[in-house]
Amino acid sequence: MPEFASRAIGPTGRAPVTLTSSVIICAYTMERWDDIVRAVESVLAQTRPADEIILVADHNDALADRAAATFPGVRxxxxxxxxxxxxxxxxxxxAARGDVVVFLDDDAAAAPDWLGTMLLHYRDPAVQGVGGSATAVWSRGARPAWMPAEFDWVVGCTYVGQPTSPALVRNLVGCNMSFRREVFARIGGFSSDMGRVGKRPLGCEETELCIRLSQAQPDAKVLYDPAVNVSHRVSADRHRFRYFRSRCYHEGISKALVSRLVGAGSGLSAERSYVLRVLPLGFARALLQALMLRPAAAGRAFAIAFGLVATATGFMYGSLEQMWLAPHSETA
Structure with a gap:
């Protein structure tokens, strides 16, 4: 869910030629095999080659064996x-050996200049993380008419409200992000209490990590550059309103856990701006279009209101769950 710019920044110049990179692609199911192939091939086709590509199979030996046989140059x-x-x-x-550790989703394909553009920003030693945009590729050919662009974060893609030029942000989008490898040595890795397991639509592990980074190193810069672009395939099941409802609800649960781990001030700072600025404008725009007899716009207005309520409900449930678990964990 949202991350917003604190201030815009300019170009950072050329990256040192000695800067090395490790691209990590995590996969969990053979159902995405064609996507995995596209993701790996897009990294192999970079204008600035990655120093190493790592594919991690999530407790799926058959997938690991097939990947090892198919991609001889990939760890x-x-x-x-x-x-x-x-x-x-x-x-x-x-396992990564590169100076910069880069993450690409298994159902995303990177633009040819993706890695080179990303690494340019690391010329600034204060930049600790760099991420970019994700263009939705709807597997059914077109986005659902009811789907508001303000909620494209539901399908892991760039949404209305994100910066349109390079800017400092609170957190990066998980399908397209990178960090200096030393960051993980300093603050640890992704929290195992958070994140997606299989198809369960939880998330926010990258949000928690970025906030933890900023708390440990207040002068660290986390940068979003829309020119660092990937294409992110939206599978057919994610076209359905049922997935939208579930993803919003589970995002609220995830935000409640983030708030417990890093504090509500940091955990909800970007969301307040999103709820108070982006969503009202989107709702008003859709409602106006609906009054002009555009039926699909009425669906978008409803989805914006419903998505907000579903996320808030998930957050309230998650907060109550955390309150109930806290004293029990202390006495365990």
Whole structure:
């Protein structure tokens, strides 16, 4: 969910030629095999080649074996931690040798200049993390007419409200992000208490990590550059309103956990701006279009209101759950 600019920044110039990179792709199911192939091939086709590519199979030996046989130039690892995206990412980080550790989702394909553009920003020694945009590729050919662009974060893509030029942000989007490898040595890896496990639509592990980074190193810069672009495929099941409802609700649960781990001030700072500024404008725009007899706009207005309520409900439930678990964990 949202991350907003604190201030815009200018270009950072050319990156040192000695800066090395490790690209990590985490995969969990053979159902995405074609996507995985596209993701790996897009990294192999970079104008600035990655120094190493690591594919982590999340407790799926068949997937690991097939990947090892198919991609001879790729380091294929098995998740050494608990099942889930956080554990798989941590496994990749431990094995990475590059100065910059880059994460690409298994259903995303990077633009040819993706890595080179990303690494340019690390010329500034204060930059500790760099991420970019994700263009939705709707598997059914077109986005659902009811789907508001303000909620494209639901499908892991760039949404209305994000910066349109390079800017400092609170957190990065998980499908397209990078950090200096030393960050993980300093603050630890992704929290195993958070993140997606299989198809369960939880998240926010990258949000928690970025906030933890800013708390440990207040002068650290986390940068979003929309020119650092990937195409992110939206599978058919994510076109349905049922997924939208579930993803919003589970985002609220995830935000409640983030707030417990890093504090409500940091955990909800960007969301306040999003709820008070972006969503009202989007709702008003959709409602106006609906009054002009555009039926799909009425669906978007409803989805904005519903998505906000579903996320808030998830947050309230998650907060109550955390309050109930806290005293029990202390006495355990």
């Amino acid at each position: 294929v690892l098995r998740n050494e931690e608990t099942r889930g995206l956080s554990g798989a990412r941590n496994t990749g980080v431990r």
